[in-house]
Amino acid sequence: MARPVRFNLIEKSSADRGINQVQLPEGHMGEGFFATSLDKVVGLARKNSMWPLPFATSCCGIEFMATMGSHYDLSRFGSERVGFSPRQCDLLMVMGTIAKKMGPVLRQVYLQMAEPRWVIAVGACASSGGIFDTYSVLQGIDQIIPVDVYVPGCPPRPEAIIDGVLKIQDLVQDESLRRRNGDQYKALLEGYGIQ
């Protein structure tokens, strides 16, 4: 009688098993060597091992939990390791309404993150205040910290959050190693009163 479970009986190639490997960056390859620019290698490494820091304050946070869960599974994109200390993380995911009183807290969390750091604003509230057009709610977190990617939706579906993370990955991959030391970036932080 045949075994009902036939895993491992037939050896498949990694592509057949649905495992995707990261593409090699542009470069020159010969026997025993591969030459490319450091930017690309660092970008490749950073891109595929983002450590997200979830800052979830409301319903978008619930969508994020679904995103991290096995059905949508953000870990397929190398963002498996959710850190809860800003000092360890490089992607701040702000999900939910940020009240004005929460603003300094969010800013403090951002300041505690080490460079390089990226910020994604998930949902209408984090991006623009959303329906909370009122005295007590911050009208978008870009009032206090710089934001790299905005994910629209109220709340956005997990696919949209994954799409936002992929957009972040594109930014990370192509970021110049000198960007964080550049005048433009310093002026951006200066604009937010961050030294």
Next chain:
Amino acid sequence: MSITHDFIQEKLNNQFGDKILSWEESYGMLSATVQHDHNLKVLTFLHDEPSLGFQFLTDITGVHYPDKKGEEIAVVYHVHNLKENVRLRLKIFVPIEKPDVFTATGLFSGANWMERETYDFFGVNFIGHPDLRRVLNVDEMDYFPLRKEYPLEDQTRIDKDDEMFGR
């Protein structure tokens, strides 16, 4: 013996006379309007009088009536007799120019944050409060948001971008 509304009215009228300005009964709950400088005396009497025993403060809140000249700000106390399960609502009205009210923190410790909240949203100045600061809103806020003196939407706002949000 359960405390009836008539009994409460009789007790308070006997004790305070014309300091009780009016009585009202809505949805089965008795409500008294008291002269604004007698709020603490009435609360203390309701608390200490054994036959009344309103020893639990459920809530303090404010209401802004912009059309009532001279008594724009109402401060509403809800007290509860836990033993008999009877509730009573107490209202005082103060002018918006001088919203001074005696604090109830000496009588009920729980009044502390309730009064801070009422100050936060309506600007009621509780005289004798140990720590009258904002409790829910940001400390830098320089207005009292639940007063009905602001337009529903300020068209001159710049914190929403026309181009992106279609204002």
